């Protein structure tokens with residue numbers, strides 16, 4: 001199974017001091033809204049350290065919200081709890097105290113949000129396959145007043161091709177639609193056949209018929225980097241949008257975090273020159289109205305990643321403006 005980027009990105013946390021003084025003028029006057037930023041509780045950092053995962057920075061780089069804002073340089077962030085790792089063996093979870101650990105991680109997110117109410121949209125981590133899933137969604141929504149649901153189909157091993165999984169995802173989307181809750185979804189479950197079929201099921205059997213959908217698909221639909229699978233997923237969505245499928249009226253966006261990689265992450269290679277060119281073509285094909293800016297911090301900092309996108313994808317001024325603006329339903 002493909003290694004999961006959120007662990008490997010820790011090894012490669014952005015070199016915060018690398019170019020602070022020589023920051024490219026291109027981005028210096030841009031207002032950055034970073035739609036994909038991770039925060040980890042000290043408990044989660046300890047767990048991963050105990051698994052031998054090396055962290056390249058001090059703990060506060062990952063856990064302290066003020067440090068995150070200072071390092072990332074974004075004016076506002078979509079902040080993501082990784083509580084779903086506690087039910088995943090691969091991420092260091094085990095079968096004990098899952099619910100308690102999930103609550104703890106989502107509570108930690110809520111505390112960060114309280115410090116910067118206006119600058120943070122907080123996405124709580126949910127594993128759709130746990131029996132306490134809805135209890136936790138309702139707690140985060142009604143008691144903690146958090147903003148959105150983060151799903152990670154790789155960590156939770158969700159297969160829309162499994163009827164039982166499909167029902168669970170459908171009920172989450174229905175709840176989100178009814179309560180107008182945004183969903184940020186890591187769609188790729190790392191199965192070799194993940195792709196067009198999953199997009200079709202999501203469109204036809206989950207989203208069609210819903211009143212309200214605000215869905216951000218992480219990393220252009222796969223697990224970081226840009227490869228054939230990413231192209232297949234994006235192509236499948238473009239086909240639906242172009243054929244006026246019912247999903248085309250909804251706010252469905254794709255975040256470019258961890259896609260335009262100029263450094264290797266474990267199991268995910270940095271892009272070749274040809275791949276940067278292809279990515280640039282695909283961004284134009286998909287349209288910047290459907291693309292949102294995100295870094296997957298701590299993988300990159302906001303200013304650093306924006307500069308990378310500008311130079312590698314050769315973005316025009318209009319494209320940069322379009323990429324960085326708030327996206328509304330189309």
Ligand SMILES: [Zn+2]
Pocket residue numbers: 006036038296
């Ligand atoms: Zn991420």
